[in-house]
Amino acid sequence: MRILLTGGTGYIGSHTAIALIEAGHQVTLLDNFSNSKPAVLDRLREITGVTMDFFEADVTDEDALDAVMADRSIDAVIHFAAPKAVGESIARPLHYFENGVGGTVKLLRAMDRHAVRNVVYSSSATVYGLSEDLPLTEDAPTSVINPYGRTKLMCEQILGDLFASDSSWNAIALRYFNPVGAHPSGLIGEDPQGVPANLVPFIAQVAVGRRPALTIFGDDYPTPDGTGVRDYIHVLDLAEGHVAAVEHLANKPGYDTINLGTGQGVSVREMVEAFERASGVAIPIEVAPRRPGDGPASWADATKAARVLGWTATRTLDQMTADVWRWQSHNPNGYD
Ligand code: NAD
C-alpha cells in the first residue's frame, strides 16, 4: 500500500513511517513543520535507506491536499497532524479547533474527492476524561476536560457520522495511552519545544543536565506510592499498532475505536527509577501539589487491539527508558 502520513515528521509519525516501510509499504509524508524539524527526513533516510516522499504543506490547505493525492495513488491515510498541548489548547482553543477539527474535515473532504476512504486517526485516552473505571475499555463513557480532548472526541464523532452517511468509508480511531521511547538507533525521538509538558521528556532533560530537577505533581493520590499512574507504551509498539490498523482497513471494518496501550500502569516514581537504571544518572525530584486536570490513574484494557488487530505491545519499561536515554544523550538538544 501507499500510505499518506499527515504529521509524518512528528514524533509518532516518524516512527510509524519506519514501521510501515519495514512492513513493505510505501509512505508519503506531509507536514508543515509547526512542531517538527526537516532534519527528521535525513534521519529517516539513514535508518531506512529510503528517501522520503515528502510534501511540506498544512493540512488545512485543500489545494495542497489535492495536489498530493492527485499525483499519487494513495490507498490509506494515517492522520497524525494536529497540535497536541493541553495547556495551549486552553489558551488558544480556536487554533486547536481550526487545525485539529478543521484540518480533519478538510483532509476527509480531499480524501473523498480522490476516492481514498480509508483512514486511521490519532485519538487519545484523553477521551475517557477522568474515568476511574479501570482498565479502560473502548465502550467506557467518554467525556471532555479541555479543548484538546474535545478536538479528539469531535473528530471521532465526525468519523462515525461519515461512515453512517457512506459505508464505503473505513475509519479506525486509535486511542493512544502514553507514548514514550524512541527508535533504538538513537537517531529519532521526541523533541518537545520549550519546557516539556510530559513526564518522560522532562525526566530525560533532567538526566542530560538541561533542567535541575523533576517536579512530581502530587504524591497524595490513592495509588500504591501516591504518585500518578499511567499506561506508558513504547512508540515503536504504537507504530506497529498503526501498521496493524492500516492493514486491517482492507477487511472493511467500517468505523471503530481501538485502545493502544500495554494494559499496565506505571507510577511517576517507578518511571523515575526506571530512568535512573537506564541512564545511571540520579534524578533530583521535588514534590509539588497535583497538576490541575490530572487524574490519579489511567490504563488500557488492551484486549480489543489483540482480538481485532492481532497486535499487542511487547516492549518493556526498561526498553522504553533505555531508548529514550540513547536518543537524549546522543542528541542533548534534540534535532538542533
Ligand atoms: P507531534 O507534534 O510530534 O507530531 C504532529 C506533527 O503534525 C508535527 O510534525 C507537526 O509539525 C504537524 N502538524 C501539526 N499541525 C499541522 C498542520 N496544521 N498541518 C500540517 N502538519 C501539522 O505529535 P505526536 O506526539 O507525534 O502526535 C501525533 C498525533 O497523536 C497528534 O494528533 C496527537 O494529538 C496524537 N496523540 C499524541 C499523544 C502523545 O502523547 N504524543 C497521545 C495521544 C494522541
Ligand code: UDP
Ligand atoms: N508528571 C509529573 N511531573 C511532570 C510531568 C508529569 O509528575 O513534570 C506526572 C503527571 O502528573 C501524571 C504523569 O506524570 O501523573 C504523566 O503525565 P504526562 O503529562 O506525561 O501524561 P498525561 O497526564 O497526559 O497522562
